[in-house]
Amino acid sequence: MLVTVGYLRPSVSDLEDAMSNDRDRDQDAVTAGDSQRISLSRRDLIRISGGTALAVVALGAIGVSGQESAPASGDQLAGAAGTAPYVPGARLRLVSNSADLLIQDGSPNWWLSPDIWAVPGTDPSGAPGTPAAGDFAYVWARVHNTGKDDVAGVQVRFYWGNPSVQMLYSTLNPIGTAQADIAAGDTQEVLCLVPWHVVTVNNGHECLVVVATLPADPPLPDVVDPVGYPNVAQRNLTLIDAEKSDFHLTLTVSAPPRQDKTVTISSQVGGRLPDGTLATLGLKGRRANPKPIVQVGFSPKPITDPNQGVGDPQLEISVPAGRSVPVYLTVRGGTTLAADEYQLVEVLERQDQQVLGGISFTVVAS
């Protein structure tokens, strides 16, 4: 049973591949605590505004365990999303013909799809960037037809969600839909013209999910599964909150219904993002700062007074069966980052030395 902030459980081969990629990527990572790395982490972006205030956000991926898939119901599930049983680690998408739709997952982190991006403001043709809470933004997706047939009438659905809770189509918030025609072997950028009214939930942590389907495609399970379904992708975004001096996030650690659980939460600082991902975050050209500049801490209680520090670098949490316990994360610092730099922060969750999941953040000076 996967617990906590809830991550999509990948297949073993996925994990191995991704971990290998992570190792290559993170040669310069500075580890605080256990040096074990995981691929299934969420990645967030923290902006430091004015050199002192932390403006936050970015996204996180979210996932759920296979057994937590829910039956489909409700209008939000219309259009093939969420009406089929979930098959953990599914590798093949059932399709209606020989057209294959693909929205690329991020590499090595699938939740940072380079094929999904947002354009803040009122001009949908504007530059990609990070929308601020309260803003409007337009969402784009890049859909590939890797099959041998041209396709017309591809339906592309856009959602936003709160990545700290279980990601189900039935609980995602639909933004809008678009249509596309894509020739075999071709790629089409698709624009959703329903403006995304960016609201702040979960301290500004939100994610985008895009699904491309053909009318005759079989339905998807209710569980959002970008790894198992090439036509589904997820992208974490950054919401700017220039008023914040620290970045706070509440993590939820949950135990299975009939089993107590004890986990350890810790962090690692360092690493690099792919260039493509940096570009769609509006961070093109920035370089990773290899030195640990950002402070990360955890606390069982909210930290409201900056003089209290950021909390402990590592926290052990015991959760009774069927219960959930909050863990308060604080990220501080980064003001000494240069304008062309960023720093990655990874938050890891372990149980008996086994990594269950994680969250990643990107800290930049704005």
Add this chain to the structure above:
Amino acid sequence: MSSTPMAVQTRPFAVEPVTNVMLPDGVFDNALYKLRIACHYTNTGTTDLTNVSLYLESIGDPGIVVTGQTYTFARIPAGASVLVSWAADFQNATPGKPLVSFVAKADGFTSFRTIRQIFVSQTRYNSATDTYSITVPEGRLDISNVTVIPPAPGGWWPGPKPGGDKQSPWVGPYVPTGMTMVWVPNPAYAGIHGDLPFADPWYKVLAWLVFIIAALVGIIAAAEGSGTFNLGIEGTFDDTDPGLDISCCTPASGVGSDGTSVAGVAGVIATAALVVALADSADPYWRGQAATPPAAGELTTSERVNARWTLLDEPRAGKAYRTQVAWDYERTTTGASYHYGVTEEQTNIHVTKEVKVVTPDTVTSSGSLWVQAVFTRPDSTVFSGPDLYSFALFQAPQGLFFLVPLTDDGLGFDQRASDGTYTGGLNLREAQAVLKQAGQSTTGIWKVYVFGQDVNRVAPGTPPEIAAQTIGGFFVGSAIQITFDPNLPCPLEAQGTIKVI
């Protein structure tokens, strides 16, 4: 590769699918659930394009549900504008100016996206107060005290109604002769002028839209029953002009149940008298506002216009008919009321000098009917390409109508793009099945009726008070005309006949 040089250069417009008429200035209204989003898609390049596909990608209001459809063209000549449209359900649309994106792709080019705004309003009827209200983002226009020239006693007979009702006459056409309009700006504003509806058309266009919706609802109900329009909307007006003892013409004979386009055209032509009477250069609201500057610090909370007019000529489409109009404008502010009044004569400026129609004399039953139409302005220039939304009706010898679009795109029956000759055709082999099902014959004398509505081609970004002076949706050419002799039918004048052997 460069981007496909295909673009939607002006605002897409609304077409009501039962009657096939364009709504005033192309505005969409959620009182009519089923509308088509139509536009002219132009090859802006200097060379012909091949294997062109066009589709509507997305729309900015999730309440508008578009039926996906891709148009493909083997070739689109350089400079040509093709007419395309998509079915959409506006029942849950929100009044506003949502964006719509279209994507074009031609061989040798990458896809190219055009993003345009459409205008969406919401019309409702309050039977308790006998008031129509039309809501747009900038405010609400309430219309009451409507007076009309009613249809002739006995009404029109467009054909059998759903449910076996073969006795009730069909409503309309009603020619408006007066009304009271109250504009409630959202929000109250300071200064002389408030925001125009959609920052574009004059306030009077909203009133025209209300009258047309009322007219179309009656037609749609007769043709298809209820369920596709807001149930609160009525298609009749009770108050006739007390100064008139005339009524409108009766329907032309031969208008069968497939003649809904004819009825729709009649409704648009009849109601256009309102727009003519209230002038295109500046409507009573704009002029009244200019003449009644409020005191400093005051906010305008409502504006009332009471307008009455007399038709000095019959309201014939495309003709410079005259109206004698008197209107009073009243501005109510947070501090005072201001008045301004005008009496004047206004003339229809949406006119043509000539509509020339060419058809073949004789066609074999295995061939195709075709028609060419040239609409000439008073200055002898011709409408061309996207200037017009045009269509023709081919009426079979036993009465069945076939509607075909008339285009100036250099495709199909049209020989050359943008030369001012709008052409359409009907393959008789394809029509034969329909005729056979109706028990009608292909051979005999076919009649041809031609219609054309002008399109608002004001470039996006034009200042509102300038853009407002251009109004689209007028019939500049019509085979049906309104007369005021109730003993005569509204003439449905065939502009051509074709003998099919």
